[in-house]
Amino acid sequence: MPYPIERKLVIAVSSSAVFDMAEANTVFETEGEEAYRQYQRKRLDEPFTQGVAFQFIKRLLGLNSVWKDEEPVQVVVLSRNDPDSGRRFFRSCANYKLDITRGVFLSGKSPHPYVPAFNASLFLSATQADVQAAIHAGLPAGLVIPTSAKDDDADKELRIAFDFDGVIADDEAETVYRKQDLEHFQDSERRKSTQPHNPGPLKDLITKISFFQKLEAKRVKQVPGYKPLLRIAIVTARNAPAHERLITTLNDWKISAAETFFMGGIEKGRVLSVLKPHIFFDDQLGHLIPTAASVPSVHIPFGIANRAAAASRATLESAGTVDGVRVGI
Secondary structure: OOOOHHHOEEEEEOHHHHEEOHHHHHHHHHHOHHHHHHHHHHOOOOOOEEOOOHHHHHHHHHHHHOOOOOOOEEEEEEEOOOHHHHHHHHHHHHHOOOOOOEEEEOOOOOOHHHOHHHOEEEEEEOOHHHHHHHHHOOOOEEEEEOOOOOOOOOOOOEEEEEOOEOOOEOOHHHHHHHHOOHHHHHHHHHHOOOOOOOEOOOHHHHHHHHHHHHHHHHHHHHOOOOOOOEEEEEEEOOOOOOHHHHHHHHHHHOOOOOEEEEOOOOOOHHHHHHHOOOEEEEOOHHHHOOOOOOOOEEEOOOHHHHHHHHHHHHHHHHHOEEOOEEOOO
16 A cells, blocks of 8 residues: 555655765765765765754654654655665664655756655755755755754754745745835735735645644643643744734644744844754845854745845855855755
């Protein structure tokens, strides 16, 4: 009987989003494909070190321990890598007890066309071209930004932080702001305060994640001493009165966030350093660069903010760093 993937929350990841493959990538770039394959074959039983999305994925899969019969969360690997690298990837997963057993390895081809085949609500990759191609095709995708953040294994909670405009919602309001000014943006959002936004690229993801939060709220009432594993936060540059339309949108979509931060232009890193999310999604590099070193971060290159950031991204990649951290791997 076919596996019911359409009933699951599915996250698709590239191998380099879950593990740090910088050293192997250097071999590929300097010595070529055959040397790279030999490098991976010789190190099949040498686990990769943890990458940007590792803790997010590990904790997300941990939700299956609460709903053991359904196992509602699945992670699949969609990779440009070759099958030899795939063998090392799966052995690394086994070493870390990371329950990832399904994957696609395409030996250089972009894997993003397979995102719909696995019903994935998110595709995470460290390859900018693949993420851009996925977004262009209308698929939910994000580029992981290298980080030096350290994780506390004793902390079992999963904290996920989302920006709103251009991530959960579309870029309609952002377009008004960029083409006019803040005053016109606030006025437009005030007039449309009862009109929900159209969905952005990660609307399906937060909808499904939010459902788990609701299930955990019920479990707290039913199971004495149960401590929820999941916290969802929205960290947005909006403030009053533009907050009204955000709340209207969430209510219309039946989405609840445990915490909502209306920053009004204050640097998001000030609250992210306290919240300590295991992953933070934002469509603007200007918000990610100050936080990426200490907070695992994902760039969603969507809409008008993405077009405005293109020149900045090219400059950063030519320099090879984001806030002192290597990018473009």
